[in-house]
Amino acid sequence: xxxxxxxxxxxxxxxxxxxxxxxxxxxxxxxxxxxxxxxxxxxxxxxxxxxxxxxxxxxxxxxxxxxxxxxxxxxxxxxxxxxxxxxxxxxxxxxxxxxxxxxxxxxxxxxxxxxxxxxxxxxxxxxxxxxxxxxxxxxxxxxxxxxxxxxxxxxxxxxxxxxxxxxxxxxxxxxxxxxxxxxxxxxxxxxxxxxxxxxxxxxxxxxxxxxxxxxxxxxxxxxxxxxxxxxxxxxxxxxxxxxxxxxxxxxxxxxxxxxxxxxxxxxxxxxxxxx
Amino acid sequence: xxxxxxxxxxxxxxxxxxxxxxxxxxxxxxxxxxxxxxxxxxxxxxxxxxxxxxxxxxxxxxxxxxxxxxxxxxxxxxxxxxxxxxxxxxxxxxxxxxxxxxxxxxxxxxxxxxxxxxxxxxxxxxxxxxxxxxxxxxxxxxxxxxxxxxxxxxxxxxxxxxxxxxxxxxxxxxxxxxxxxxxxxxxxxxxxxxxxxxxxxxxxxxxxxxxxxxxxxxxxxxxxxxxxxxxxxxxxxxxxxxxxxxxxxxxxxxxxxxxxxxxxxxxxxxxxxxxxxxxxxxxxxxxxxxxxxxxxxxxxxxxxxxxxxxxxxxxxxxxxxxxxxxxxxxxxxxxxxxxxxxxxxxxxxxxxxxxxxxxxxxxxxxxxxxxxxxxxxxxxxxxxxxxxxxxxxxxxxxxxxxxxxxxxxxxxxxxxxxxxxxxxxxxxxxxxxxxxxxxxxxxxxxxxxxxxxxxxxxxxxxxxxxxxxxxxxxxxxxxxxxxxxxxxxxxxxxxxxxxxxxxxxxxxxxxxxxxxxxxxxxxxxxxxxxxxxxxxxxxxxxxxxxxxxxxxxxxxxxxxxxxxxxxxxxxxxxxxxxxxxxxxxxxxxxxxxxxxxxxxxxxxxxxxxxxxxxxxxxxxxxxxxxxxxxxxxxxxxxxxxxxxxxxxxxxxxxxxxxxxxxxxxxxxxxxxxxxxxxxxxxxxxxxxxxxxxxxxx
Numbered sequence: 001x002x003x004x005x006x007x008x009x010x011x012x013x014x015x016x017x018x019x020x021x022x023x024x025x026x027x028x029x030x031x032x033x034x035x036x037x038x039x040x041x042x043x044x045x046x047x048x049x050x051x052x053x054x055x056x057x058x059x060x061x062x063x064x065x066x067x068x069x070x071x072x073x074x075x076x077x078x079x080x081x082x083x084x085x086x087x088x089x090x091x092x093x094x095x096x097x098x099x100x101x102x103x104x105x106x107x108x109x110x111x112x113x114x115x116x117x118x119x120x121x122x123x124x125x126x127x128x129x130x131x132x133x134x135x136x137x138x139x140x141x142x143x144x145x146x147x148x149x150x151x152x153x154x155x156x157x158x159x160x161x162x163x164x165x166x167x168x169x170x171x172x173x174x175x176x177x178x179x180x181x182x183x184x185x186x187x188x189x190x191x192x193x194x195x196x197x198x199x200x201x202x203x204x205x206x207x208x209x210x211x212x213x214x215x216x217x218x219x220x221x222x223x224x225x226x227x228x229x230x231x232x233x234x235x236x237x238x239x240x241x242x243x244x245x246x247x248x249x250x251x252x253x254x255x256x257x258x259x260x261x262x263x264x265x266x267x268x269x270x271x272x273x274x275x
Numbered sequence: 276x277x278x279x280x281x282x283x284x285x286x287x288x289x290x291x292x293x294x295x296x297x298x299x300x301x302x303x304x305x306x307x308x309x310x311x312x313x314x315x316x317x318x319x320x321x322x323x324x325x326x327x328x329x330x331x332x333x334x335x336x337x338x339x340x341x342x343x344x345x346x347x348x349x350x351x352x353x354x355x356x357x358x359x360x361x362x363x364x365x366x367x368x369x370x371x372x373x374x375x376x377x378x379x380x381x382x383x384x385x386x387x388x389x390x391x392x393x394x395x396x397x398x399x400x401x402x403x404x405x406x407x408x409x410x411x412x413x414x415x416x417x418x419x420x421x422x423x424x425x426x427x428x429x430x431x432x433x434x435x436x437x438x439x440x441x442x443x444x445x446x447x448x449x450x451x452x453x454x455x456x457x458x459x460x461x462x463x464x465x466x467x468x469x470x471x472x473x474x475x476x477x478x479x480x481x482x483x484x485x486x487x488x489x490x491x492x493x494x495x496x497x498x499x500x501x502x503x504x505x506x507x508x509x510x511x512x513x514x515x516x517x518x519x520x521x522x523x524x525x526x527x528x529x530x531x532x533x534x535x536x537x538x539x540x541x542x543x544x545x546x547x548x549x550x551x552x553x554x555x556x557x558x559x560x561x562x563x564x565x566x567x568x569x570x571x572x573x574x575x576x577x578x579x580x581x582x583x584x585x586x587x588x589x590x591x592x593x594x595x596x597x598x599x600x601x602x603x604x605x606x607x608x609x610x611x612x613x614x615x616x617x618x619x620x621x622x623x624x625x626x627x628x629x630x631x632x633x634x635x636x637x638x639x640x641x642x643x644x645x646x647x648x649x650x651x652x653x654x655x656x657x658x659x660x661x662x663x664x665x666x667x668x669x670x671x672x673x674x675x676x677x678x679x680x681x682x683x684x685x686x687x688x689x690x691x692x693x694x695x696x697x698x699x700x701x702x703x704x705x706x707x708x709x710x711x712x713x714x715x716x717x718x719x720x721x722x723x724x725x726x727x728x729x730x731x732x733x734x735x736x737x738x739x740x741x742x743x744x745x746x747x748x749x750x751x752x753x754x755x756x757x758x759x760x761x762x763x764x765x766x767x768x769x770x771x772x773x774x775x776x777x778x779x780x781x782x783x784x785x786x787x788x789x790x791x792x793x794x795x796x797x798x799x800x801x802x803x804x805x806x807x808x809x810x811x812x813x814x815x816x817x818x819x820x821x822x823x824x825x826x827x828x829x830x831x832x833x834x835x836x837x838x839x840x841x842x843x844x845x846x847x848x849x850x851x852x853x854x855x856x857x858x859x860x861x862x863x864x865x866x867x868x869x870x871x872x873x874x875x876x877x878x879x880x881x882x883x884x885x886x887x888x889x890x891x892x893x894x895x896x897x898x899x900x901x902x903x904x905x906x907x908x909x910x911x912x913x914x915x916x917x918x919x920x921x922x923x924x925x926x927x928x929x930x931x932x933x934x935x936x937x938x939x940x941x942x943x944x945x946x947x948x949x950x951x952x953x954x955x956x957x958x959x960x961x962x963x964x965x966x967x968x969x970x971x972x
């Protein structure tokens with residue numbers, strides 16, 4: 001893909017998707033751990049992202065429970081990063097002088113991993129194609145130097161380039177359409193996420209994963225502990241999609257997961273300074 | 276005078292940040308100039324989402340300062356023949372000057388020789404180069420961020436700082452960012468940096484490079500283009516000043532485009548269509564005779580849209596959004612509101628205050644109570660039904676997607692389902708007024724439901740001990756109370772606030788933690804503050820507002836009638852003498868316990884006469900007040916002045932005999948109580964006192 005080449009040319013190391021269910025590329029270790037310390041970092045990778053609540057049984061032209069992000073992290077953020085980003089769109093063959101490209105205020109926050117940042121959603125002729133964020137905090141830790149995160153919504157970008165108004169009409173590769181590739185998956189997962197997933201077993205799994213994460217933190221196995229937190233987060237999203245989470249329970253569970261993540265971040269930072 | 280220009284070039288800032296930044300920049304630079312004795316002929320600010328700009332004409336240097344250095348006494352400085360002595364020569368040398376430049380200076384202690392020195396003012400450029408980095412670093416924004424490895428907090432990353440003084444680069448550095456003599460134009464159409472050497476070159480350069488710098492020019496350009504697009508359609512914009520203001524700052528070169536969407540979507544109500552347009556894509560909806568047309572207007576940051584790519588792109592995205600909205604609309608209508616209401620028990624209103632099912636049940640009680648109180652018997656059935664259903668739309672897909680439509684969507688669904696117009700209208704309007712200036716509910720039932728909802732929330736939150744402070748107001752209680760007051764005043768509703776609060780408290784059962792009296796007292800003060808704010812906004816005199824509010828809010832509307840009456844009587848010749856009299860009464864009885872009154876103990880003619888006048892006046896004034904005729908009641912009470920005067924002239928209140936004394940005080944207490952029902956006159960400031968206060972302060 002030309003995005004990969006472009007960011008490789010910008011000196012980014014090309015990573016592979018992380019092999020766990022995550023809600024966004026931000027949550028993978030290649031972003032989460034690497035933004036915490038003072039060392040510089042440049043990476044780009046595709047990340048399939050699952051959001052059970054966004055499933056629409058394949059009936060909505062824009063929303064799906066799994067989509068793909070292209071995630072770029074550069075730390076410290078270069079002073080001309082906005083221009084570099086704009087050039088990446090030009091590089092995809094978009095003649096920007098004929099379009100309306102806007103950076104609309106949209107600060108980002110992920111309470112589950114104790115992270116927030118300031119930035120924009122990038123909107124091209126009314127279509128949101130990228131989330132552009134300067135991270136300020138992750139795992140409850142104040143960050144410095146500041147990383148910039150650029151997250152392209154690949155399906156959205158592709159819809160723009162192909163001028164399609166339904167995600168399933170996308171021409172994914174040669175003769176395979178997105179419909180061929182993903183429609184059945186969307187239908188079945190929507191059914192599972194919203195109607196079938198067993199609430200009691202999900203709760204049990206969530207409790208087990210939390211316990212395992214706690215145990216691993218105590219043993220300083222921070223990367224495996226963080227994996228368990230990601231599992232917690234996904235299980236929580238499933239429970240939420242099943243409508244099994246009340247408002248108070250939501251606050252509590254998110255708080256519990258965040259507490260684990262914050263402990264991991266603190267230990268990780270302490271280890272970095274010691275080393 | 277020399278020309279100054281500063282431009283802080285950033286990545287896209289929110290409109291509110293631009294305005295805050297510009298206001299602070301102007302204020303801080305003016306202060307910097309003032310404190311350095313540099314005069315300014317002009318100073319102006321302009322901005323877009325990508326630049327904060329200040330320019331003006333300032334004096335080229337600080338004003339010079341005259342200084343006098345005193346040397347030895349004249350007698351010691353010159354010999355008899357007038358030649359300078361060693362003392363004078365030494366003094367001159369120590370100040371790097373010649374003896375000839377010394378002058379004789381007359382001081383209170385006698386004649387001395389001395390030196391008049393002019394301290395040359397520093398060049399303004401130097402002063403600014405030192406001061407500006409601190410000014411820029413001290414700007415504060417509603418939310419601040421850091422970037423890269425720059426040790427500075429700002430609204431968004433600073434890309435470049437242009438600073439010219441007298442046509443030349445004014446060099447300074449702030450956290451690694453060096454000032455430059457360059458700027459750049461539109462981010463897509465003219466991103467290359469170009470040099471500028473004056474304000475006019477800068478303004479001209481921006482124009483040539485596709486940036487309209489003055490906000491009012493951008494706004495009027497948007498307005499003109501909108502009109503031009505609408506004229507052939509004979510249509511109007513669905514007004515949205517907030518959106519227009521935001522777009523004015525979001526773009527540097529506005530291009531307005533007209534788009535169209537398929538006619539099928541016109542089946543959706545205007546409210547839904549316009550929100551779908553506004554919230555996702557910041558588009559204006561276009562109406563004709565109050566109805567949505569299949570058109571919309573957008574503002575692009577572009578020179579033109581020759582190939583209609585921007586329009587078509589927006590049409591595609593909008594169509595998907597409208598498809599979503601239609602999906603929500605149709606899905607939602609499949610479940611009747613009464614059936615959907617069962618889900619309300621799963622929606623939390625407030626953690627300690629329970630769910631929306633309970634809230635709806637309370638609203639039914641409170642609205643029913645208000646209907647009884649206000650004699651709205653015919654309204655009761657519909658108002659109670661509206662109360663039962665008004666929160667159900669929280670469970671709809673439409674409100675989940677567009678939270679700003681809450682209430683409205685419920686009303687629209689109720690109308691579609693064929694509920695009486697009174698019911699659907701009340702549901703539709705029950706969140707009104709949203710903001711302080713927003714329209715009030717137009718229907719009676721809507722107004723009562725809005726009152727009930729607000730009072731329920733206020734009583735609940737206060738009842739679990741959450742305090743509203745300057746910075747913390749969860750659930751927006753101030754706005755809620757403000758709305759209650761506006762509805763009451765607008766509709767001239769007369770009911771007892773205390774009893775309404777009691778009703779609302781009892782509707783909570785045993786959930787609330789605070790005792791009833793404490794909640795009511797807190798609410799009285801809270802509503803009082805809101806009324807003070809409203810009356811002040813209406814232009815009433817501060818002391819009259821205080822006098823009126825001090826007589827209580829039971830009912831709220833009476834406080835307004837009292838205030839109006841006070842304001843109208845304040846011109847009457849009886850006003851001031853009466854106020855003085857009232858204050859005298861209050862001063863005498865201040866701090867005393869209540870005494871029992873016994874008319875048989877009156878011994879003197881004047882106190883008997885005062886009592887009989889007072890009894891008559893009281894018996895006439897009370898019914899007038901109950902009827903809201905405060906001006907008449909106050910005029911009536913003014914008649915107490917003559918007998919009171921006679922009383923104070925002839926009678927010694929503090930009589931030797933304790934029983935007589937207490938009886939006289941008791942009469943004054945009774946009078947004071949009646950006065951207080953009209954207004955707390957002791958809070959009115961009259962002319963003589965005002966001057967007194969000014970002198971002493």
